[in-house]
Amino acid sequence: MGIEEKAGNLGVVTTSLEYVVNWGRTNAMWPLLFGLACCAIEMMGAQASNYDLSRFGMELNRASPRQADLMIVAGRVSRKMAPVVRRLYDQMPEPKWVVAMGDCAACGGVFNNYAIVQGVDEVVPVDVYVAGCPPRPEALIDGIMLLHQKVMREKISGQKEQPVRLQQPLIQVK
Amino acid sequence: MDNAHLLATLRERLGTGIIAVGEHRGDLSLTLAPGAYYAAAQYLRDDPDLAYHFLENLCGVDYLGREPRFEVVAHLVSLRHGHRVCLKVGAPEASPRVPSLTPLFPTANYQERETYDLLGIAFDGHPSLTRILMPEDWVGHPQRKDHPLGEEEVAFTFNQDSIYARKPFAKS
Ligand code: SF4
Numbered sequence: 001m002g003i004e005e006k007a008g009n010l011g012v013v014t015t016s017l018e019y020v021v022n023w024g025r026t027n028a029m030w031p032l033l034f035g036l037a038c039c040a041i042e043m044m045g046a047q048a049s050n051y052d053l054s055r056f057g058m059e060l061n062r063a064s065p066r067q068a069d070l071m072i073v074a075g076r077v078s079r080k081m082a083p084v085v086r087r088l089y090d091q092m093p094e095p096k097w098v099v100a101m102g103d104c105a106a107c108g109g110v111f112n113n114y115a116i117v118q119g120v121d122e123v124v125p126v127d128v129y130v131a132g133c134p135p136r137p138e139a140l141i142d143g144i145m146l147l148h149q150k151v152m153r154e155k156i157s158g159q160k161e162q163p164v165r166l167q168q169p170l171i172q173v174k
Numbered sequence: 175m176d177n178a179h180l181l182a183t184l185r186e187r188l189g190t191g192i193i194a195v196g197e198h199r200g201d202l203s204l205t206l207a208p209g210a211y212y213a214a215a216q217y218l219r220d221d222p223d224l225a226y227h228f229l230e231n232l233c234g235v236d237y238l239g240r241e242p243r244f245e246v247v248a249h250l251v252s253l254r255h256g257h258r259v260c261l262k263v264g265a266p267e268a269s270p271r272v273p274s275l276t277p278l279f280p281t282a283n284y285q286e287r288e289t290y291d292l293l294g295i296a297f298d299g300h301p302s303l304t305r306i307l308m309p310e311d312w313v314g315h316p317q318r319k320d321h322p323l324g325e326e327e328v329a330f331t332f333n334q335d336s337i338y339a340r341k342p343f344a345k346s
Pocket of ligand 1: 037039074076102103105109133
């Protein structure tokens, strides 16, 4: 009654459990439904029909943290909002990932002042930073693809990869 | 209703309570003594010929280096006459206190809380004067001109190691 009728006898496929689990996780990530500032508009654009994030299994934005496993921090995090973001993160079930979308979420952006947390990585552990003010939907999708690659490299024990540090500056001054 | 008529009416009523009078782009503004501020607002609201029923805006200003350092500015609008008047009252730096307009205009409630939160001007007679925008445990009043901006050093590749060493990264 399924693919085996059309494709004939497929036999047995062997693979590692780690691969299958990670593959399943990448293709059904459900982001948490929230936006904090202007970046959220681009996030909505990425999910709308032009860019269509649902190609990657992410058409559902869950309004409850209990049903989400990806947190896209889209916008600046004010000091008053920071405890709320952390609480939402704590309420999400494991495994969970965080994308810091935009300059504000990544490092404070143009708001280098008392009211804005200088990077949401002070509040929640960030997996992927997406640069731009705001990042275009392509950039967000690229960041999510990067996250998928990262998830594929995860160990079955649940260990996350250590962050990658630049060994030398991108721009060399001679 | 025009400015001259309104000013004459208020002069008659408040006398020396009016410290200074100004006009900008056709709008009358009165700087009032702290004792006359509430009375003026009440008179403007309750007098049937004036009927300034709508508190359009209430905010604070910090004139650092001047005494009185702070000023509370309220705009009243009479929808009947299509006319606006601006009331200003100074508050000294040592103890900035101003009468609250919330008993007259309920809409002043949040605006006075905001002024208190950001400038530290206390409003006598306000039902619950607490912070509204900043976190409750915040120290200081950030819109004061002598409040530090609180910026942090920006990380580039040449200095990121020293900055990241003391940045409070979140644990998972
Ligand atoms: S990075 Fe730019 S677009 Fe995004 S929240 Fe900050 S200011 Fe808005």
